[in-house]
Amino acid sequence: MATIxxxxKAAGVSAMTVSHVINDxxxxxxxxxxxxxQAMARLDYRVNVAARNLRKGRTGTIGLAVPGVNSAYYGELDVAIIAAAVRYxxxxSIxxxxxxRENELEALSLSRNRLYDGLLLCPVGMGSADVEWLKVDYPVVTLGERIFGGPVDHVALPNVDASRAATRHLIERGCRRIAILCGRG
Structure with missing residues (x-):
């Protein structure tokens, strides 16, 4: 593998000049x-991303830990997060x-090992007894219904308020037998 x-040497310039070209x-x-x-193409030079990340102290990757990608909700969430990440x-890494629980804790552990710069976590298996696992030295944001009141930021939809509003709307329309059907998502 070719180096800078x-x-x-092939281009007759300094390594710093090559670095300037690589970084535009x-x-x-x-x-x-x-x-x-031309020298890069001739030598089939590829930037060593691992070395670059070590130097910067960042990976350029965020982790997204979700229960599964085969549901409509998490599939759409994945697409939205990827689109936002691309802008930055x-x-x-999904x-x-x-x-x-053990897989959610493992996702936290991978971030601890610096495979990610931060983690978006949808905790479903974890409970309030696991709040200590969230006390980490890297950015973590929990997503969804499980609110731990812990040391990390949390993003949730106002599902309880939305359910009240929908029920009130149905009652005002004269409905008296109201049911909700939920699937595992």
Whole structure:
């Protein structure tokens, strides 16, 4: 695998100039940029993303731990989060927890090992006794109905208020036998 030094030697420039070309620095002459790009292509040079991330102290990836991706709700959530991440030049790594506590805790552990810069977690299996697991030194946001009152930010839909409003609406329309059907999501 070719290194920056190999590309620099092949293009007749310094390693810093190659770095400037890779990072699209504006102060590189067009002819020099072309020479470096040609050397990169000739040597099949690829940026070492792991080395770049080590230097920056970031992975450019956020984790998203959801019960599953095969439901309409979580599928749409995944798509929306990925679209938002792309706007910030981030990647999203999706983990399916199966709504199991141990898998949700494992997702927290992966972030602890710095595979992600932060984690969006939909806790279904975890309970209030697990709040200590959320006391971490990286960003975590919990999503959904499980509110722990813990040390992380939480985003939820106002489902209780929405249910009250829907029920009130049906009662005002004269309905007296009201039911709700829920599926496992």
């Amino acid at each position: 030094q190999d590309v620099a 620095h504006p102060n590189v002459r067009r002819a020099t940029r072309e020479r470096v790009l 030049d981030l990647r999203v 983990e399916q927890t199966g709504a199991l």
